[in-house]
Amino acid sequence: MSDTQNSSKGWCTALCKPSGRYSLLTLLLGGFVAGIIVWGGFNTAMEATNQLEFCIGCHEMKDNVYQEYKKTIHYSNRSGVRAICSDCHVPKDYAHKMMRKIQASKEVWSKITGTIDTKEKFEAKRLELAQREWARMKDSDSRECRNCHSFEGMDLDKQKQRSRKNHEMAQKEGKTCIDCHKGIAHQRPKGMPEEDEE
Amino acid sequence: MNKLLIAVSTLGLIAAGGTGVAFAADVSKAPSKKITVFYPGASGMEWILKGTLHGGAKGIKKGESCVGCHVDEKTGNEEAPDIGNKIVAGEKSKDMALEPEPIMGKPGSIPVTVQAAHDADNLYLRFTWKNTGFSSGKKMDADNPIKLAVMLEEPGKVEYDTVGGCWPTCHNDVRTMPGVKDDKKTKYVVGGNLAAGKYFDIFQYKSGKGQKPNDGYIADKRVMDGGKALLDAKGELKGDTWTVTFTRKLAGGEGDVKLETGKTYNFGFAIHDDYTHGRYHYVSLGYKLGLDDPKAEINAVKQ
Numbered sequence: 001m002s003d004t005q006n007s008s009k010g011w012c013t014a015l016c017k018p019s020g021r022y023s024l025l026t027l028l029l030g031g032f033v034a035g036i037i038v039w040g041g042f043n044t045a046m047e048a049t050n051q052l053e054f055c056i057g058c059h060e061m062k063d064n065v066y067q068e069y070k071k072t073i074h075y076s077n078r079s080g081v082r083a084i085c086s087d088c089h090v091p092k093d094y095a096h097k098m099m100r101k102i103q104a105s106k107e108v109w110s111k112i113t114g115t116i117d118t119k120e121k122f123e124a125k126r127l128e129l130a131q132r133e134w135a136r137m138k139d140s141d142s143r144e145c146r147n148c149h150s151f152e153g154m155d156l157d158k159q160k161q162r163s164r165k166n167h168e169m170a171q172k173e174g175k176t177c178i179d180c181h182k183g184i185a186h187q188r189p190k191g192m193p194e195e196d197e198e
Numbered sequence: 199m200n201k202l203l204i205a206v207s208t209l210g211l212i213a214a215g216g217t218g219v220a221f222a223a224d225v226s227k228a229p230s231k232k233i234t235v236f237y238p239g240a241s242g243m244e245w246i247l248k249g250t251l252h253g254g255a256k257g258i259k260k261g262e263s264c265v266g267c268h269v270d271e272k273t274g275n276e277e278a279p280d281i282g283n284k285i286v287a288g289e290k291s292k293d294m295a296l297e298p299e300p301i302m303g304k305p306g307s308i309p310v311t312v313q314a315a316h317d318a319d320n321l322y323l324r325f326t327w328k329n330t331g332f333s334s335g336k337k338m339d340a341d342n343p344i345k346l347a348v349m350l351e352e353p354g355k356v357e358y359d360t361v362g363g364c365w366p367t368c369h370n371d372v373r374t375m376p377g378v379k380d381d382k383k384t385k386y387v388v389g390g391n392l393a394a395g396k397y398f399d400i401f402q403y404k405s406g407k408g409q410k411p412n413d414g415y416i417a418d419k420r421v422m423d424g425g426k427a428l429l430d431a432k433g434e435l436k437g438d439t440w441t442v443t444f445t446r447k448l449a450g451g452e453g454d455v456k457l458e459t460g461k462t463y464n465f466g467f468a469i470h471d472d473y474t475h476g477r478y479h480y481v482s483l484g485y486k487l488g489l490d491d492p493k494a495e496i497n498a499v500k501q
Contacts, residue, residue, distance in 0.1 A: 157272075160270070160277075161266075161267055161268070161269065161270040161271060161272075161275075161277075162253075162254065162267035162268060162277075165257060165262065165266060165267050166253070166256075166257065166267075169256070169257065169260070180253070180256075183292065187293060188250065188292060188293055190293075192250050193250075194248065194249060194250055196250070197249030197250045197255070197256075
């Protein structure tokens, strides 16, 4: 038997054996504190990735979509309510958030391999990236938009005529926000197919 | 002697009445409606119907009119001034400028007072507006400082005529538009066919000295003469105000929309100022013209 096998067997035995050295209370308390540290640390780290500063830490985001977003109402408006990247692109509830984060880990690979590290590469990929995000939003019935906006909360009488008309039509036809509101925070991709606006 | 004069005058009046001589309606006394015409740039029908460029395309395809979204039905507020200002300045909408060559200093819109009246035979239209006084120095149509054209259509004939106004005749490939290949190509309607009633009636006042008004139609192409309905088109600039009046028979000939009570008609008009031609005009959105129809947006009242 090799040394490695002996060593892992020893760890397993140690983990499975009742402790003769620490009391149950110590172990429980130790586990509780360790749990808080690990769990809290994990969540804190995950929340850190939801900050605007984190998102624009990469020049790919800072030089492209961030500059476009800064010109929109979601960045600056009369009431001072700001929706940052994660408000629109990361679900709020835990399960969906975790799934989104796992999906987003692929973006790390894209960063390393430099798939959009120049303006030209970004523009070449903009439509694909946008369509992927539009599809995600459509699948979730624009869940992230609806964290702040809802048909129920809208006073159509206070809207401009064309907004009122379109919102009435959208409600009647069961449309979701992203069906009509593509390109409200970023430039619309060049060559966007007409069916994306149907 | 006095008795003789009275008798002659009375006979004269009876004779006039008997032969059907009637006094023309005074359209200047008809109810008025303010319509803001605006600079549309190159927003032809193809742009109107392209959802990636024009958010209203969805509504248009479902039968909505331009006015339905761009004029507030509660307050009557028009978006035309804002739209015109943005377009003439070359501002982008959905990453596209509708005027690739912004015209510095040109007003984006003009508020126009429109009046309509009719009698047994004729429709009378009167348009008044403050002269813009704008001069670009370019005289595209050197003969005419001002032109005003009116279009009429019988609803339900031309594709997408529910959009209203002149848009179904305006396409990206006609002269002065960005997609032009043949600079002689004029306005047309898709599937235009005079015999089948698929056309827009058009008549135009031209302010140039000795310039005759036009009376024609737009089907598969634009024909600016041959109409039998237009009797008179007059215009004058008094002080800073332009007034243009048309007298048009209710029924003309081929290419003239026959106007009847109980029906409404698509109505739009355009003003070329500053010696312009082609797309460099101000246009109205589409409205409905009716005869003695209070529900019509432009109601020609009988006088």
